Ligand code: DUC
């Protein structure tokens with residue numbers, strides 16, 4: 001009689017805090033035992049010489065989402081989650097994205113209808129709030145937060161998504177009251193619009209001009225402003241997809257002042273630069289995302305931010321659009337940077353890239369890698385310890401990594417439907433060879449083993465990360481207002 005359904009034997013287990021050589025016993029969907037010389041499993045996998053890590057959590061990706069310009073991402077929930085699984089990720093947190101005029105509740109139902117029958121790994125949802133109407137702020141958002149959608153993204157740019165400062169204060173104050181974590185896309189819209197107009201008037205519409213139209217100043221100013229607004233209301237906040245050193249510095253300074261400001265960066269800001277947008281013809285469109293990749297000094301700053309804890313999250317911001325008229329190039333050869341859907345694919349290569357350059361390259365310890373790959377995001381978004389850990393009782397989400405396997409990246413090896421990869425030709429050492437989600441083997445021997453629709457929805461707990469410090473800014477503090485209690489804090 002077997003003691004376990006599955007035993008992984010003799011691997012090097014790595015969590016965000018510890019490294020040890022032992023077996024893992026799985027019963028059903030969960031880790032049941034950790035130790036040396038565990039009893040027999042119905043199935044056994046020899047993991048000697050391999051690393052056994054918690055499955056990755058990619059907490060920022062756009063799946064089966066229509067852009068504000070109306071363009072559909074190339075991946076649906078099947079291809080995106082297959083691609084994520086092949087890259088060592090077992091949980092994705094994409095967005096249920098509201099377009100103006102839509103009911104948030106309806107949007108969430110629609111995304112569930114897309115994801116449920118297709119996802120092969122587990123998923124939760126953040127919300128995108130683009131229309132903070134009275135009913136959204138007063139009823140839908142608070143109710144959804146309580147139902148397990150405890151984080152939401154807001155935009156300071158994009159004509160059809162952006163919130164003004166007053167609306168930002170509205171959503172931040174709902175987040176404070178309801179215990180949700182706000183994720184902010186921080187770029188100054190007017191700076192981008194002004195630059196875009198001037199560039200286009202001058203006949204500069206190539207992909208390389210996209211980078212010029214989204215200057216560091218736009219990101220730095222908006223990051224500072226968003227932080228100041230969050231501080232004003234004493235609300236924790238996460239600044240997503242940071243690309244510029246000056247934005248990182250603003251986050252770092254806020255953290256040094258004791259504020260609960262979190263930061264995220266992505267592979268495109270470590271491995272690409274604005275020079276990638278400057279390729280022949282419209283080829284550079286393959287690298288157009290917002291904010292844009294910057295230069296090598298900014299890349300170094302992003303590595304520093306991962307290293308010194310300024311960034312807790314390393315996500316893909318996977319936003320795949322095909323390099324044709326259905327995606328990046330709606331007007332074919334005539335498409336200007338303003339008309340190009342913004343985004344790059346990254347779900348599958350997020351972790352191999354970080355492992356290769358981070359761990360193998362000596363920039364990150366294995367434990368730091370695990371923190372960035374899964375544990376920190378699970379904690380921030382209310383999924384820990386079910387996800388992001390190797391503890392008894394946690395979901396058996398396991399990625400077995402061969403630290404020596406070297407791969408030359410080619411789109412043909414990947415499983416998304418973007419049709420290209422921005423990382424073509426790059427050599428990567430370290431690869432997730434077997435991937436297990438809730439005890440089910442999802443990827444093995446280069447083949448998919450999971451059924452469509454076998455991923456499960458994960459409601460998120462109210463995250464600890466979203467708890468205010470409890471010290472309202474002086475402007476809202478009764479003591480500082482001559483004893484007048486405004487009843488707001
Ligand atoms: N920028 C975003 O804000 N979202 C998707 C992709 C991108 O480039």
Ligand code: ZN
Pocket residue numbers: 185240241290
């Ligand atoms: Zn964004």
Ligand code: ZN
Pocket residue numbers: 060061062317319
């Ligand atoms: Zn995004």
